[in-house]
Amino acid sequence: MAIRSLLLPLALLALAACSAAVANLEIGFYSKTCPDAEKIVREEMIKIIAAAPSLAGPLLRLHFHDCFVRGCDASVLLESTEGNVAEKDAKPNKSLRGFGSVERVKAKLEAACPGIVSCADVLTLMSRDAVVLAMGPFWPVALGRRDGRVSSATEASKELPQPPATSLCSPRSLPPRA
Template sequence: MAIKRCVVLFLHVALLLLAGSSPAASQLAEGYYSKTCPNVEAIVRGEMEKIIGVASSLAGPLLRLHFHDCFVRGCDASVLLNSTKNNLAERDADPNMSLRGFGSVDRVKAKIEAACPNTVSCADVLTIMARDAVVLAKGPFWPVALGRRDGKVSSAVEAANELPPSFGDIPLLTKIFASKGLNLKDLVVLSGAHTLGTAHCPSFADRLYNFSSSYAADPSLDSEYAKKLRMKCKSVDDKTMLSEMDPGSYKTFGTSYYRHVSKRRGLFQSDAALLTDAATRNYVHRIATGKFDSEFFKDFSESMTKMGNVGVLTGAQGEIRKKCYVPNY
């Protein structure tokens, strides 16, 4: 009997580890609001269709907002809180100055509050919005387990320390991802999110100018591509110009990001770094063939599910914020 119990316990722990889930994440459930707000996902989808319908370039920013939320204090909507007189919040940290989409989250949350007051967290709203952003950009659908609660704390210092920098190499990125329970496969798969969206010059212009004493540009960047990028970003601190990370299809979710990376045309050092490790390089080249799109879509869905479970608050933890930019009083 004791042996049987041990085996059951072992299987339970193994399943949690496989899913990359914390015990709190296992309290999330797909039908979490089935009695209290049964239409939550339909309402979010309806609003997202309107938002993406008029501003298709918002799909990337909304996906990134969820990622930046989950990597700092877990997926608790702490990235959405405004700074106060006494506290500089995550959204005002350097790496978050280029985040967009806050207004869209407020708009969707207001619709949800009108239908089901004080019931659905901002963290859940953002998680569903990120999934729908991918779907509406022609990417995969995955079911989202719900029940996250909203945090009350948001710190710019933590955001600056915990988000991966664009100059990250594999050891650094692996370490940061591992600290969130995500592995090397999640790193190469989730980097595929760079199929959507744009970047400002300061995120990559170091690679174009004075990269090292012996090279004008980063030698891991295709020289023709570097030339094109230099025409766009005239200086390292040009803050106005935007570059597509997946040129030609930055509003469509697909596998062309991996084709760019495999040709040494990834925009950031973190993208280029994927070619420096055997496992991530093999993945990039495999998906770049265009023969394994459905495999990437499945992998992306799985890694997004793991990311959406990072450090979640559940049960009596945190609160259900009324407005996403301010804690309840």
Template sequence: MSYRLLFGFVLSLVLQFSLVLSNPPGLNIGFYQYTCPKAEVIVRDEMTKIISRVPSLAGPLLRMHFHDCFVNGCDGSILLDSTPGSPSEKESIPNLSLRGFGTIDRVKAKLEQACPGVVSCADILALVARDVVFLTKGPHWEVPTGRRDGTRSVKDDAVNNLPPPFFDATRNLYQFFIPKGLDAKDQVVLLGGHTLGTSHCSSFASRLYNFSGTMMADPTLDKYYVPRLKSKCQPGDKTTLVEMDPGSFRTFDTSYYRHIARGRALFTSDETLMLDPFTRGYILRQAGVAGYPAEFFADFAASMVKMGNMQVLTGAQGEIRKHCAFVN
């Protein structure tokens, strides 16, 4: 722990220094310093309790921040409930497998008790994502805060902005990452987030049973891994969960890159990162005996801050929701 804290401290200094100039206006580290000085401690304490009781929530909560940010920016819109006749982002197919909304409500309730109407739901998502990574033995980083909450949440926006697992990495890069200001390095680094959590069989079953209409398995999947996956996932299975980083799916580390390097990534979006020389090089370096966790941790922290700064609402824009599921 002390090594990670020291590492986190040094990383924070470097990041703070380099980000002071690059944070969007209105977003800064320690935004709640005067208005809600304990905000980050409250989030950390609550998340420590929750993850120690339900460690499987770490993955979905990290994923939730990504699903928030990629759809019209990090504005907490993923948290809004549908209203009559207007299905919200929550109802889109990629979001049906998200979990952890109750956790966000619980953290928000604690913050409302301490400082009513001050801390945005969008910031809570960013802080919770940072904390679940740290609590699963990953890096710690300073999160620029000051995001405000949006009022629009539309189901089709999520479908149109979230990359699907069956597209290849190049298509996802040009269609989804680059237009949002993220590059190939951010892509290979952020997909390292698949070191945590699980996937439903249905998210990759076509690679096992009917790849590109061939009625065969995807030939790029490790041929020894296919029968193991088939034994877990029968055709049509919509409920079984499979670890994405088997052996350490509750620990944030470099081992997911070893699975990609061996043809054992569950998704085409991840496996095809091996086709591009740059992303392949990154994966192979991290897939070495011990990987380069210090490099991956620093890169992940930097890319998370970059992703978390996308299209944020600040200043007088948006609002601070009282309850994360409803606009005020």
């Protein structure tokens, strides 16, 4: 059971490591432009998880869904427009939670460092801190992601794993207990 609970954070860590190599991400990316960025995110996350402990998993899932479509670019946060249905409104994303928390943390960062920290990095830090606050491991996060400007429900529906892939570890797929 403990191994299964670590699989998703480890998968996201591997995904983040691969992304860092490709995107020139770095530890301490905001050290000069917004030195308290990680502290601000952590302090808000402590308040958010204290008020709603069940939100840790959904915030990690929100990040997972974002990274699966076009990479970790916060495109899952973009709203649909008259001519485009965004990822957020794709069927697999209808049950995502935590958008209000992301807005809350982003607002705190904007008050401290306007226009500096990307939404993609906010979502990445929030998911890491959600894991840590749920008694999971801590890992340093390389930052410097740029926000995506394209968000497509069609891409989300195509790229996200379908439910059979995510139910492999469900109790129904396990043999009966002896």
